[in-house]
Amino acid sequence: MRIVILIVAAVLLLGGAGAGAWWFLMGPGAEKTEELISQISRPEPAYIRLHPLLISLIQEGEVTHHVTMQLTLQLYDEWDKDLASSNMARLRDAFLHEMHALFAMRIVREGGFESPLVRKRLIDICDRLLGEGIVADVLLRELERRQPKKA
DSSP: OHHHHHHHHHHHHHHHHHHHHHHHHTSTTHHHHHHHHHHHHOOOOEEEEOOOEEEEEEETTEEEEEEEEEEEEEESSGGGHHHHHHTHHHHHHHHHHHHHHHHTSHHHHHHOTTOHHHHHHHHHHHHHHHOTTSEEEEEEEEEEEEOOOOO
16 A cells, blocks of 8 residues: 555656646746746846047037037946956047937937937947947936037
């Protein structure tokens, strides 16, 4: 009688383990399990704030506005902070060139300087200079917009 009880308990245990493995690895629960594991293993993002950038808007050969922008790089993890910091001068120069080119476009002036187009182009610059998978996002904020004094 004891042997029968042990065999039934072993079969139930193996059946339960098999059903759990199927559910969490191959069945309907597999997607939720993968999502949970990816959230747990995702590192905390790191942020690097650049010095404010001053961009002069030029129309018809004349400066119409000075825009001060604050940029913050959101890195995927803390390990890439040294790489981004060591290339900050190159990034700043490339950002200034790109933002002057973008702000000359009417679609950007009308759509706002914090538009998704500007953000995407700045992320593309980061991918080109630092490598893909380093910068997750570029956070933009317009600090000030002023017109120069006319002489």
